[in-house]
Amino acid sequence: MYAALDEKEDFLMTETYMTIREMCDAYDVTPRTLRFYEAKELLFPERRGTKRLFTRRDRARLKLILRGKRFGFSLEDIRQLLDLYDPDQQNLPQMQRAFELGKERLVDLEARRAELEAIITDLKANLDWGAKLLADAQKTAAE
């Protein structure tokens, strides 16, 4: 289960559970953020008494959340997507919705990839152009 949520460095992670502080240090987020994500039902840490215990599943989800954010997805967008990476096999209709949604996302992401490629090419060209302009300016100033 959660095959896609696994990561290579997980073999280092001997602890099954992590406290909120360990999570913060490991993923560079604040406690507030983790509690906020829990409130928004993006994470589901267990409890020992009143304290949160973050599982492997939570860690995997958090990685995906942070990833999504870097690409401009809203938390609500991400919440939808998480259902795909972490399906509830008891709920067929939900799985199918997640599946359809995932296919749409794939199209979207591939379009983004193309656009990103264009942006990079573009930026490179502008950097070359800028370098030339700056070089000219240097020479002019030297006279």
Next chain:
Amino acid sequence: MYAALDEKEDFLMTETYMTIREMCDAYDVTPRTLRFYEAKELLFPERRGTKRLFTRRDRARLKLILRGKRFGFSLEDIRQLLDLYDPDQQNLPQMQRAFELGKERLVDLEARRAELEAIITDLKANLDWGAKLLADAQKTAAE
């Protein structure tokens, strides 16, 4: 000038100036958004009396703004980058800052490209897996 800001379809754009409504229709934004971008010094429409007239330069900048937003950049990030795409040759220090900033962005974008590649691969794998799960579920239900 503004070589990188040109686009292929521009030859269709006979009008040098566009009204705010034309802009809204063309780029699917609201008037509020355009005025907001002007207030934030991302766009610099000219004025006929009190009314805004958006130039080719504004249109090129707007495209870049919308692009940047799709990739999760803040408007402030974007404002900085626009200086690179639209340099002020009277201002050497600003050009150099823009140049340095642009180089950093390039590194950033190339990292994003790699991550995006990983995300796509990942999502595809999950979709295949999901397809399998759904197929199994269908069969089970058929018995």
Next chain:
DNA sequence: ATGCAGACTTACGTTTACGTCAACGTAACG
């Protein structure tokens, strides 16, 4: 001349994604 569609300014409202106290619980340490 007038009315009305659009554009303009000003200003307050809204949503997202947290930040920042305040007040309290609890567990370990000396």
Next chain:
DNA sequence: CGTTACGTTGACGTAAACGTAAGTCTGCAT
């Protein structure tokens, strides 16, 4: 047994990116 460190729940605050409503102006068609 006190205090120090870390964790918890509200509750209010904030920055970014606009939305929205109110009131004004303005060009032009009737």
